[in-house]
Amino acid sequence: MRATLLYGAGDVRVEDVPDSVIKLPTDALVRITASCVCGSDLWPYASAKPEDGPARMGHEFIGIVEDTGTEVTTVKRGDLVVAPFAISDNTCAFCREGLHTSCAHAQANFWDGEAEEGGQAEAVRVPLADGTLVKLPVAADSALIPSLLTLSDVFGTGYHAAVAGGVSERTRVTVIGDGAVGLLGVLSAKRLGAEQIILMGRHQARTDLGREFGATDVVSARGEEGIARARELTGGEGTHVVLECVGNMPAYEQAVGIVRPGGVISRVGVPQYEEAPIGFGSLFRHNIRLAGGPAPVRAYIEELLPDILSGAIEPGKVFDVTTGLDGVPAGYQDMADRKSLKVLINP
Amino acid sequence: MRATLLYGAGDVRVEDVPDSVIKLPTDALVRITASCVCGSDLWPYASAKPEDGPARMGHEFIGIVEDTGTEVTTVKRGDLVVAPFAISDNTCAFCREGLHTSCAHAQANFWDGEAEEGGQAEAVRVPLADGTLVKLPVAADSALIPSLLTLSDVFGTGYHAAVAGGVSERTRVTVIGDGAVGLLGVLSAKRLGAEQIILMGRHQARTDLGREFGATDVVSARGEEGIARARELTGGEGTHVVLECVGNMPAYEQAVGIVRPGGVISRVGVPQYEEAPIGFGSLFRHNIRLAGGPAPVRAYIEELLPDILSGAIEPGKVFDVTTGLDGVPAGYQDMADRKSLKVLINP
Numbered sequence: 001m002r003a004t005l006l007y008g009a010g011d012v013r014v015e016d017v018p019d020s021v022i023k024l025p026t027d028a029l030v031r032i033t034a035s036c037v038c039g040s041d042l043w044p045y046a047s048a049k050p051e052d053g054p055a056r057m058g059h060e061f062i063g064i065v066e067d068t069g070t071e072v073t074t075v076k077r078g079d080l081v082v083a084p085f086a087i088s089d090n091t092c093a094f095c096r097e098g099l100h101t102s103c104a105h106a107q108a109n110f111w112d113g114e115a116e117e118g119g120q121a122e123a124v125r126v127p128l129a130d131g132t133l134v135k136l137p138v139a140a141d142s143a144l145i146p147s148l149l150t151l152s153d154v155f156g157t158g159y160h161a162a163v164a165g166g167v168s169e170r171t172r173v174t175v176i177g178d179g180a181v182g183l184l185g186v187l188s189a190k191r192l193g194a195e196q197i198i199l200m201g202r203h204q205a206r207t208d209l210g211r212e213f214g215a216t217d218v219v220s221a222r223g224e225e226g227i228a229r230a231r232e233l234t235g236g237e238g239t240h241v242v243l244e245c246v247g248n249m250p251a252y253e254q255a256v257g258i259v260r261p262g263g264v265i266s267r268v269g270v271p272q273y274e275e276a277p278i279g280f281g282s283l284f285r286h287n288i289r290l291a292g293g294p295a296p297v298r299a300y301i302e303e304l305l306p307d308i309l310s311g312a313i314e315p316g317k318v319f320d321v322t323t324g325l326d327g328v329p330a331g332y333q334d335m336a337d338r339k340s341l342k343v344l345i346n347p
Numbered sequence: 348m349r350a351t352l353l354y355g356a357g358d359v360r361v362e363d364v365p366d367s368v369i370k371l372p373t374d375a376l377v378r379i380t381a382s383c384v385c386g387s388d389l390w391p392y393a394s395a396k397p398e399d400g401p402a403r404m405g406h407e408f409i410g411i412v413e414d415t416g417t418e419v420t421t422v423k424r425g426d427l428v429v430a431p432f433a434i435s436d437n438t439c440a441f442c443r444e445g446l447h448t449s450c451a452h453a454q455a456n457f458w459d460g461e462a463e464e465g466g467q468a469e470a471v472r473v474p475l476a477d478g479t480l481v482k483l484p485v486a487a488d489s490a491l492i493p494s495l496l497t498l499s500d501v502f503g504t505g506y507h508a509a510v511a512g513g514v515s516e517r518t519r520v521t522v523i524g525d526g527a528v529g530l531l532g533v534l535s536a537k538r539l540g541a542e543q544i545i546l547m548g549r550h551q552a553r554t555d556l557g558r559e560f561g562a563t564d565v566v567s568a569r570g571e572e573g574i575a576r577a578r579e580l581t582g583g584e585g586t587h588v589v590l591e592c593v594g595n596m597p598a599y600e601q602a603v604g605i606v607r608p609g610g611v612i613s614r615v616g617v618p619q620y621e622e623a624p625i626g627f628g629s630l631f632r633h634n635i636r637l638a639g640g641p642a643p644v645r646a647y648i649e650e651l652l653p654d655i656l657s658g659a660i661e662p663g664k665v666f667d668v669t670t671g672l673d674g675v676p677a678g679y680q681d682m683a684d685r686k687s688l689k690v691l692i693n694p
Contacts, residue, residue, distance in 0.1 A: 093584075261449035262449060278618070278623050280618055284618050290636060294631070
C-alpha cells in the first residue's frame with residue numbers, strides 16, 4: 001500500500017510500504033477514504049532532521065472498516081468511521097472525564113507516535129478500535145465528508161480552545177491565528193455565544209471565511225500594534241478569552257498583551273517553546289489564567305456531529321484544496337507557503 | 348508617629364515619620380490596633396537594595412477610624428475596620444466581578460505601592476476608604492482579632508488559591524508551602540470540601556497546625572522525592588489541584604510534577620521568576636491549567652467573616668508571636684529564619 005513519509009525538513013514522499021494488518025484483537029483495519037494535512041504537520045516539515053526519519057504522517061482520517069480484531073464490538077466491516085488524532089480506550093478515568101488525550105491505557109497514543117501507521121495513506125491499523133473510532137451515519141461519498149473529517153482534529157481542536165477558555169455569552173474573545181484551527185476557533189466561539197470575536201490574521205481569504213464563521217472584527221496588525229488595536233476594540237480592557245491557535249512565542253506574547261485581567265489564554269497551537277513569561281509582569285499580576293492542550297476531540301464528536309449532519313455548520317469550508325496521495329508533497333509545500341489553507345486528501 | 352521602614356536587605360527599622368493625614372475627600376485616617384508581617388515582606392527583606400529604600404512596610408491591618416474625608420459614607424469615626432492589602436473602589440467592573448486587585452480606579456493600588464503609607468505603623472491614611480475598608484462588628488480588644496486580621500491578606504490569599512484552583516468535594520488537593528498562606532490554603536480546601544489534602548512541608552509545628560486545619564497527609568520530602576511521594580498518595584495520578592503558596596521555581600516545578608492531567612496549578616505565592624516551563628513537556632501535554640494571582644481578598648470578606656465570628660474556624664492560629672512596633676525588626680528576622688510562622692503587631 002502507499003503511505004506518506006517525512007524524510008526530513010521539506011522532504012515528504014509518498015511510497016510503497018508494507019500493508020497495514022490487524023495485530024491485536026482490539027485493532028481494526030481501516031481503508032482510508034478521506035484524510036488531510038494538519039497545521040501541526042508543518043512543524044516537523046519545517047524542522048525534522050534526516051536522522052529522525054522517515055516518519056509516517058497523518059493523524060486525521062475517515063475510512064471504511066475492512067477488518068476487525070476478535071474483541072472489537074462497536075464497529076464492523078463496512079462501517080464508515082472517523083478517527084480522532086489520539087488513540088484512546090474511551091473507558092478509563094480520564095476518558096470518562098472527557099480528557100481522551102490523557103487516556104491511561106498502555107496502547108493510548110497520538111497517531112504521530114505510531115511509528116508504522118499514519119492517516120495520509122491508503123489504509124491504517126487502528127489500535128483500541130472500540131474506543132477510538134466513531135461510526136458515521138453517511139456514505140463515503142457524502143458531500144458532508146469534508147465537514148465530518150474536521151471532527152478528527154481541526155474542528156475539535158478549535159472547539160477545545162473555546163471550551164477550555166470558558167467561552168460563553170458573557171465573554172469577548174480574541175482568536176490568534178487565521179489557520180484552519182483559528183478559523184474553527186471562531187466558529188466554536190460563535191457556537192458558544194461569544195458577544196465579540198476578534199480574529200487576528202492578515203490573509204484576506206482566510207479572514208473572510210473567519211467573518212463568515214462569526215468573527216465580528218478582524219485585526220491584521222501584529223505585535224504591539226496588533227495588541228493596541230485589539231485592546232481598542234474592547235474599550236482598552238482586552239478580551240475575557242484569547243484562543244492561541246498558533247503555538248509560537250510571538251502568538252503567546254500577543255495573547256498576554258490582549259487578555260483582560262482575570263481572563264484566560266487558551267492554547268491549542270502546539271507550543272514551539274518550553275519556557276515563557278508567566279510571572280508578575282505577564283500572567284500573575286492580573287490573575288490571567290492559562291488553559292488548553294492537545295484537544296480530546298473524541299469527547300466532542302457526539303456534541304458536534306448533529307449540527308454537521310443537519311448542515312447548520314460547515315467546518316469543512318476550511319479545505320480549499322483536494323488532492324490524491326500523489327499531490328501530498330506539493331500540498332505540504334503549499335500549506336507551508338500559505339498558498340493553501342488546508343489540503344484534503346482522497347487516497 | 349512611628350512606622351516601619353525597610354532600608355535594604357535585612358535592614359528594617361521603626362522610626363518617627365510625619366503623621367498620616369487625610370489628603371483627599373475619599374480618604375480615611377485609621378489608628379492601627381493590629382497589624383502583622385507578611386511572608387511576601389520577606390522577599391524584599393531578602394533582596395532590597397539600599398537605593399530602593401527606605402520603603403514603608405505593612406499591608407495587613409485592623410484599626411479604628413479616626414477621621415474621614417467629606418465624601419466617605421460607609422465608615423465613620425470610631426468604627427473598627429479591616430483593610431485588604433489592595434486599595435480598591437469596590438464599584439468598578441473588575442471589583443463587581445470580584446477582582447478587586449485589578450480595580451480600574453486611578454487611586455487603586457497595593458499598599459506596598461503607597462510610598463508614604465504602610466500598615467506596620469501607628470496610623471495610616473486609607474485611600475478610597477468606602478471601597479477598601481470593611482467594618483468589623485467587634486471591639487478592638489476582641490479575642491477574635493487575630494483571626495479577623497487574616498481577612499486582610501493571608502486567609503483571603505489561601506482562600507483565593509483554593510477558589511481559583513476550583514477546589515470542590517470532587518477534588519484532591521496538594522498544598523505546597525507550610526507558611527501561613529499554605530496552612531490557610533489547607534483550611535480553605537477543607538472548607539470547600541476537598542476529599543484529600545496533601546500538605547508539603549517539613550516544619551513539624553506548622554504541619555501539625557496544617558493537620559488541625561484539615562490536611563489528610565503530610566509530605567516532608569521535596570523535589571523529585573516529594574513529587575514521587577505525593578503521587579504515591581494519589582495512586583500515581585497526582586492531585587486535581589495544586590495550591591502553590593511559595594512563589595519560587597522549585598515550588599513551581601514541584602507543582603508541575605504533582606498535578607494530575609487536566610488539573611490546575613493555582614499560584615498565590617508572588618513569583619520570584621518571570622519565565623518558567625509551560626510548553627509541551629510541562630503544562631501543555633496533559634492540559635494542565637494555571638490560575639491564581641494577587642488575591643482579591645476584599646471579595647471574600649463577607650463570605651469568610653461569619654465563620655470567624657461564630658468561632659467555627661480560627662485562621663488566627665497562624666500567629667505564633669505577638670509584639671509591639673519595637674519588636675518588628677526582630678520579627679522579620681525570626682520569620683526569615685523560620686523561627687516564627689507569622690508575627691502579629693500591636694502598635
